[in-house]
Amino acid sequence: MSEQALGRVVATERRPNTPHQFHFWTAVTSPVGIGTIVRVDGEHPVDGQLPKIYGAVIEGFSYSDLVSPMHDVLGHDGEPSSAGFAPTERTEIRLYTAAVLRMIPEEPLQPVPMGSVFLADENDVAVALRMDGYLREGARTGIPIGIYHAGGTDAPIYLDADFLVGPEAAHLNITGVSGLATKTSAVEWLLSSLFTHFPEKKGTIAAVAFNVKGPDLCYLDQPGKLEPADEIMYEKLGVPAKPFTNVRYFAAYDAGGYNLNTLRSNEALLHNVQPLTWGLREVLQYAEVLLNKDDVDAKADAVIDFIRDKIAGREFRDERLPKRVYNVGSFAELDEWFRDVLSMLEESNSESYRTHHVATIRKVRNRLTNIALRCAGLVTAEGTVSDLPFGSFEDRGVYVVDVALLEEDAQDLIFTRIVSKLREHLERRNLGVDHVVVFVDELNKYAATEGPETYVRKMLLDIAERGRYLGLVLFGAQQFRSQVHRRVVGNSGTSLFGRMDADELAAPGYAVLSQAIKTKLSTLEKGQLMVRHPHFTQPVFIRFPRPAVMQGRDGAELFPQAAEVALDAAVTRSLRVLDPTISLEWVKQQIALREDEEVIHARNATVLARPRDVKAFFASRLRPLAPVRAETPRQRPAPIKLPAGDDPYGF
Amino acid sequence: MALLQPGPDAASRAALRYIQRLLPGVDAVEAGQLSDPAFPRMDPPQLVAAPMLGGGAMRATRVSGEPEARFAAFLDGTQSVRIVARHGGVPIVLGIVAAGVRERVDRRLVTWTGCAPRVERRLYLPFAYAPALAGESDSAFTVVDTTDASMGELPSRHPTALLESAIKSVRRDRERVESVLAEAWCAARAEPICIDGGIAASARVAASGVAVGVVKTHNTIHADGADLDVVLGLARGERTPPLRIQSGGRAPVSSWYLRLRDNKGHDATWGLVRIEACDTIASDADVDRISGWVLAEAAPLALPDARWDKMSYGVRNSEEFLRAIA
Numbered sequence: 001m002s003e004q005a006l007g008r009v010v011a012t013e014r015r016p017n018t019p020h021q022f023h024f025w026t027a028v029t030s031p032v033g034i035g036t037i038v039r040v041d042g043e044h045p046v047d048g049q050l051p052k053i054y055g056a057v058i059e060g061f062s063y064s065d066l067v068s069p070m071h072d073v074l075g076h077d078g079e080p081s082s083a084g085f086a087p088t089e090r091t092e093i094r095l096y097t098a099a100v101l102r103m104i105p106e107e108p109l110q111p112v113p114m115g116s117v118f119l120a121d122e123n124d125v126a127v128a129l130r131m132d133g134y135l136r137e138g139a140r141t142g143i144p145i146g147i148y149h150a151g152g153t154d155a156p157i158y159l160d161a162d163f164l165v166g167p168e169a170a171h172l173n174i175t176g177v178s179g180l181a182t183k184t185s186a187v188e189w190l191l192s193s194l195f196t197h198f199p200e201k202k203g204t205i206a207a208v209a210f211n212v213k214g215p216d217l218c219y220l221d222q223p224g225k226l227e228p229a230d231e232i233m234y235e236k237l238g239v240p241a242k243p244f245t246n247v248r249y250f251a252a253y254d255a256g257g258y259n260l261n262t263l264r265s266n267e268a269l270l271h272n273v274q275p276l277t278w279g280l281r282e283v284l285q286y287a288e289v290l291l292n293k294d295d296v297d298a299k300a301d302a303v304i305d306f307i308r309d310k311i312a313g314r315e316f317r318d319e320r321l322p323k324r325v326y327n328v329g330s331f332a333e334l335d336e337w338f339r340d341v342l343s344m345l346e347e348s349n350s351e352s353y354r355t356h357h358v359a360t361i362r363k364v365r366n367r368l369t370n371i372a373l374r375c376a377g378l379v380t381a382e383g384t385v386s387d388l389p390f391g392s393f394e395d396r397g398v399y400v401v402d403v404a405l406l407e408e409d410a411q412d413l414i415f416t417r418i419v420s421k422l423r424e425h426l427e428r429r430n431l432g433v434d435h436v437v438v439f440v441d442e443l444n445k446y447a448a449t450e451g452p453e454t455y456v457r458k459m460l461l462d463i464a465e466r467g468r469y470l471g472l473v474l475f476g477a478q479q480f481r482s483q484v485h486r487r488v489v490g491n492s493g494t495s496l497f498g499r500m501d502a503d504e505l506a507a508p509g510y511a512v513l514s515q516a517i518k519t520k521l522s523t524l525e526k527g528q529l530m531v532r533h534p535h536f537t538q539p540v541f542i543r544f545p546r547p548a549v550m551q552g553r554d555g556a557e558l559f560p561q562a563a564e565v566a567l568d569a570a571v572t573r574s575l576r577v578l579d580p581t582i583s584l585e586w587v588k589q590q591i592a593l594r595e596d597e598e599v600i601h602a603r604n605a606t607v608l609a610r611p612r613d614v615k616a617f618f619a620s621r622l623r624p625l626a627p628v629r630a631e632t633p634r635q636r637p638a639p640i641k642l643p644a645g646d647d648p649y650g651f
Numbered sequence: 652m653a654l655l656q657p658g659p660d661a662a663s664r665a666a667l668r669y670i671q672r673l674l675p676g677v678d679a680v681e682a683g684q685l686s687d688p689a690f691p692r693m694d695p696p697q698l699v700a701a702p703m704l705g706g707g708a709m710r711a712t713r714v715s716g717e718p719e720a721r722f723a724a725f726l727d728g729t730q731s732v733r734i735v736a737r738h739g740g741v742p743i744v745l746g747i748v749a750a751g752v753r754e755r756v757d758r759r760l761v762t763w764t765g766c767a768p769r770v771e772r773r774l775y776l777p778f779a780y781a782p783a784l785a786g787e788s789d790s791a792f793t794v795v796d797t798t799d800a801s802m803g804e805l806p807s808r809h810p811t812a813l814l815e816s817a818i819k820s821v822r823r824d825r826e827r828v829e830s831v832l833a834e835a836w837c838a839a840r841a842e843p844i845c846i847d848g849g850i851a852a853s854a855r856v857a858a859s860g861v862a863v864g865v866v867k868t869h870n871t872i873h874a875d876g877a878d879l880d881v882v883l884g885l886a887r888g889e890r891t892p893p894l895r896i897q898s899g900g901r902a903p904v905s906s907w908y909l910r911l912r913d914n915k916g917h918d919a920t921w922g923l924v925r926i927e928a929c930d931t932i933a934s935d936a937d938v939d940r941i942s943g944w945v946l947a948e949a950a951p952l953a954l955p956d957a958r959w960d961k962m963s964y965g966v967r968n969s970e971e972f973l974r975a976i977a
Binding site for chain 1: 758760
């Protein structure tokens with residue numbers, strides 16, 4: 001059956017066609033809409049070749065042969081209900097404007113010629129979006145992002161891995177109103193697709209996702225509910241509809257130091273949840289993140305440098321100090337050192353210690369020791385370190401860092417340190433994988449256009465600008481793209497747009513979009529996206545399937561957050577993951593009469609070491625108690641002789 | 652309808668090239684030659700009484716029953732006349748005639764596929780006064796001699812008389828192509844068709860039970876004296892009894908006047924049409940039935956056409972269609 005034309009190209013002197021835009025009309029019943037991809041078959045050969053032009057509809061017009069609305073009012077005596085009785089409908093035109101996606105031949109670049117317009121089929125879509133260049137057998141770098149649907153056409157849309165993960169371009173930014181779960185769902189789906197289709201020749205890939213709010217990313221290893229339509233899409237796009245198989249969660253403790261500060265604290269899910277705790281050395285490397293710039297002047301900076309270089313993590317000798325030899329490995333030990341230094345200065349009536357003024361030392365002490373309080377749960381006083389497995393990242397592994405319930409300071413520290421460590425390891429090529437996708441939601445907050453310069457923003461800018469050379473890729477999401485730093489969104493090779501707020505669409509950054517595209521964006525359904533990608537000269541609308549992982553809300557209902565418990569129960573819960581035979585009674589027995597800090601220290605050491613004999617290891621980390629001597633019965637004192645009768649002097 | 656479209660459009664330029672090939676040095680005529688809006692005047696206004704089909708007297712009768720949209724199609728023809736050049740005082744006229752049937756399908760008008768629309772472009776020349784122009788027709792243009800004996804009396808050499816003679820020839824050609832389409836419909840279909848203008852030009856159409864002509868111009872009114880008052884005094888939705896009309900060697904038809912819209916505040920013929928049908932239509936029931944069909948086409952309005960008071964939307968649609976293709 002020959003292909004049926006959908007419309008005809010038209011051009012007038014007032015509304016001419018150009019090399020980048022053309023107009024066509026269709027039947028009133030045609031399935032053309034905003035975003036539809038069409039093909040124009042030229043009728044006159046250019047250089048011996050009949051031109052084919054591919055375009056995406058960006059604007060639509062409809063009008064009748066009426067010159068004035070008044071004519072219609074008169075025709076129906078001002079009574080709208082009588083309009084339905086007219087024996088003939090007025091002639092109506094559907095006129096569309098399409099932006100050129102591609103012309104073949106590409107040279108000479110000419111205005112779009114007159115010709116018939118056809119609905120693009122699957123092959124046309126691939127050519128129009130230049131996907132044919134990266135879907136060739138043997139050089140395939142396509143990553144399915146979703147399905148383009150128009151009329152009877154369902155065409156898979158692919159992103160180019162070279163432009164999504166690097167090195168040509170990189171990064172992805174997704175924006176849309178909150179509450180539709182589109183942004184998180186799209187990233188979850190895209191990660192699945194990326195892990196499935198990432199070309200073998202490009203090496204290995206993993207993802208680090210920061211869960212910044214609610215339970216969004218807390219159940220990536222649990223199966224989600226899919227509709228039949230989703231399963232069809234998974235099949236068409238060649239992605240297995242399964243949750244991630246290799247997911248590890250990291251969460252800091254709460255201020256008490258023994259309950260994990262995450263919504264994924266249900267005992268059934270703790271097998272892959274690991275505490276995130278850092279000690280003095282880890283924090284000192286990024287102390288600037290937590291210190292106010294106004295506080296840390298050059299003098300304070302010098303003291304911090306001195307501590308970092310001479311004190312922390314190494315043996316320090318000073319004959320003037322009471323202990324003479326210090327091995328500072330934790331905040332507690334650092335505080336002891338500070339105390340001794342200040343006492344020595346007081347006693348010697350001196351104002352400086354190794355060129356550092358006493359007031360500066362006091363200020364730095366105050367600020368540094370305060371960190372342990374501000375980031376309690378993340379920063380441990382005793383120095384236990386439980387970190388992401390830098391150096392042994394696994395291919396297709398997902399590492400979720402749950403910072404949703406943490407204070408802002410702790411979040412900043414976590415972002416900065418983890419991203420810096422990822423960059424360091426990728427630079428040295430010893431992370432364990434070749435590429436890492438870092439997913440950060442709420443870029444409005446962390447990489448805002450306005451507001452103070454923060455280390456998190458610096459980190460995000462650094463990834464956006466230099467990450468692609470290292471294999472460090474930022475997948476960022478936010479509600480208001482216009483409020484995210486221009487260099488972050490500008491460096492995103494791929495941009496996804498879910499349903500948008502009208503106010504946001506009024507921002508100057510969206511001026512390149514036609515009013516019709518804006519209208520469509522403001523009414524997109526859940527599961528629909530507009531995609532911009534370096535190969536696509538115009539935005540494309542797609543549908544993507546629900547992610548095959550449990551949604552946050554469902555997970556929170558099915559696996560409710562564990563209640564905060566006392567220390568003994570918390571320790572039991574942590575150790576039982578390593579050894580299911582451990583009981584609360586046993587733990588109670590072990591930690592009776594112990595200080596909380598000692599118990600937490602032993603628990604942290606055990607969890608970190610993951611020893612074969614958990615009970616023995618845990619017990620060994622508790623200081624031995626002084627032997628208890630058996631109480632010898634005291635000699636009963638001689639009874640007081642009481643006077644007889646009521647005479648007090650009657651002895 | 653006559654569309655006077657002076658100006659060197661593509662068809663005019665092609666005609667001019669053709670003429671200049673025949674007659675090098677012929678003067679091209681700029682646009683605006685036919686600037687008199689009253690030109691060409693086809694017939695002088697006249698009153699011609701016609702006999703009543705069923706006897707009786709002229710009277711106004713309210714159309715009974717609810718208007719019912721029964722027309723399955725609308726037929727219209729157009730003509731355009733352009734003076735593209737002159738040879739001495741002889742105007743060289745390009746005439747374009749077109750006709751088409753628009754069929755109503757699901758309340759939408761589409762081109763009837765039973766007989767394709769006709770478009771003809773011809774040059775109209777008075778060979779008697781410009782023998783040099785009597786060249787051979789070629790594939791681009793057919794040349795029509797407006798002074799051929801079959802056209803009737805030889806017009807004078809007055810340029811306006813020559814132009815009127817050319818326009819009459821164009822009108823004849825338009826009626827011919829309209830008749831071709833009307834006859835094709837009547838032969839192929841059993842549903843009624845609304846024809847813009849009279850139906851008497853073709854005997855087959857005039858005899859057909861499905862053809863209904865709606866005449867909007869009233870240069871000739873078929874009533875006189877008191878009857879004229881009745882015709883011009885018709886109120887909205889009123890009609891006259893059917894008349895028998897036959898003129899100029901044309902086929903006889905049954906015809907009656909019908910007021911489509913209230914003419915209060917307008918001239919006497921505002922909203923007034925004359926309907927032509929097969930001459931067997933004589934009973935009140937049949938006349939009311941057909942009148943109801945015409946009344947049903949009062950909406951949607953044919954605006955912005957100036958004749959919207961009498962014109963149905965289907966006819967306007969046909970005209971727009973022909974304007975696009977001719």
